[in-house]
Amino acid sequence: MNRCSNCKYEYRYEDMFTASWKLKTPAPAPCPKCGKMHYISSHRMMKIYMSAIVINLLIMLCVNLFHIHSLVLLTLYILSLILFVIYIPILNKVTEFPESFNKVRLHSINEQERQ
Ligand SMILES: [Zn+2]
Numbered sequence: 001m002n003r004c005s006n007c008k009y010e011y012r013y014e015d016m017f018t019a020s021w022k023l024k025t026p027a028p029a030p031c032p033k034c035g036k037m038h039y040i041s042s043h044r045m046m047k048i049y050m051s052a053i054v055i056n057l058l059i060m061l062c063v064n065l066f067h068i069h070s071l072v073l074l075t076l077y078i079l080s081l082i083l084f085v086i087y088i089p090i091l092n093k094v095t096e097f098p099e100s101f102n103k104v105r106l107h108s109i110n111e112q113e114r115q
Helices: 013-020 042-066 070-091 101-114
Strands: none
């Protein structure tokens, strides 16, 4: 459940959908009620894309193992693409601050220096 950290407004599906398909990183997702800036979690986004790659590999593996017709493969890909577009706003998460993989690396380096 995605909620605004300021006014506790619960993000609707439409809010998440428009924020999820912005071609910016970090993707801004301002609160529609109070306007406080939130961002789509890039860590969650990476997990979603990795799982999509794994699902596509499994589809390809099934097609090769069971010698399924290429039209079935095409249908499976189109269906998975439609499901991907529908479910990304549900799976995404908003964060108060933009996440960066470099910051995570910096954080882990700092922790290593402390020990
Ligand atoms: Zn708000």
